[in-house]
Amino acid sequence: MKTITENIRQYVDAWNTKDEHEVLAGFQQCLSPGCTYNDKNTPTVTGLQSITDLVMDSYKKFPGREFSLTSEPECFDNKGRYYWRVTIPGQGEKNCMDFIEFDADNKITHIVGFV
Numbered sequence: 664m665k666t667i668t669e670n671i672r673q674y675v676d677a678w679n680t681k682d683e684h685e686v687l688a689g690f691q692q693c694l695s696p697g698c699t700y701n702d703k704n705t706p707t708v709t710g711l712q713s714i715t716d717l718v719m720d721s722y723k724k725f726p727g728r729e730f731s732l733t734s735e736p737e738c739f740d741n742k743g744r745y746y747w748r749v750t751i752p753g754q755g756e757k758n759c760m761d762f763i764e765f766d767a768d769n770k771i772t773h774i775v776g777f778v
Contacts, residue, residue, distance in 0.1 A: 665693070667769040671736050671745055674771060678718055678730045687715045695770045702776035727752040741765050749778075 665673070670693035677689030690698075690711045700714050701707040708714060721728060728751045736745040743763050750756045757778070764773040 664768055667738055667743060667765050667771075668736055669693075670765070670769050670771055671743075671763070672732065674774075675730050675732055675747060678721075680718075681722065683715060683719055686718050687711060690714060693771060695766055695772045698770075698772055698774065700774045700776070702778045704778065705776075725749075725751045725754075733758065736763075738765075741767075 673689055673693035677686050677693070680686045680689060694711055694714065696711060697709060698711065698714060699707050699709045700717065705717065708717065728749055731748050731750070732745060733748050734746040736743045738744075741764060743765070744760055745763075746758065746760050748756050748758050760777045762775040762777070763771050765771050
């Protein structure tokens with residue numbers, strides 16, 4: 664079983680993958696099938712395909728954007744947070760944070776992005 668840190672890294676790596684099938688395959692390894700995601704610009708979406716669709720849409724809105732982790736996660740009681748950065752060509756960098764919940768297998772079940 665992978666650690667939650669490994670699953671968070673897999674999740675961020677999937678956001679940097681440009682092929683839809685590879686994004687989905689990455690999410691299948693680190694997210695629970697019913698995982699939910701939302702941020703201030705995105706109403707709650709549920710499921711791996713819906714989250715994959717967000718990734719693909721983000722490439723259309725921000726060509727060349729790239730995500731990176733900027734901290735190790737802080738976790739307890741199947742909840743956690745970590746900090747990350749998005750770099751958008753011509754627009755610069757923005758530091759952000761995600762709040763997550765995860766199950767007994769360390770698969771992420773809920774993500775709230777503070778973008």
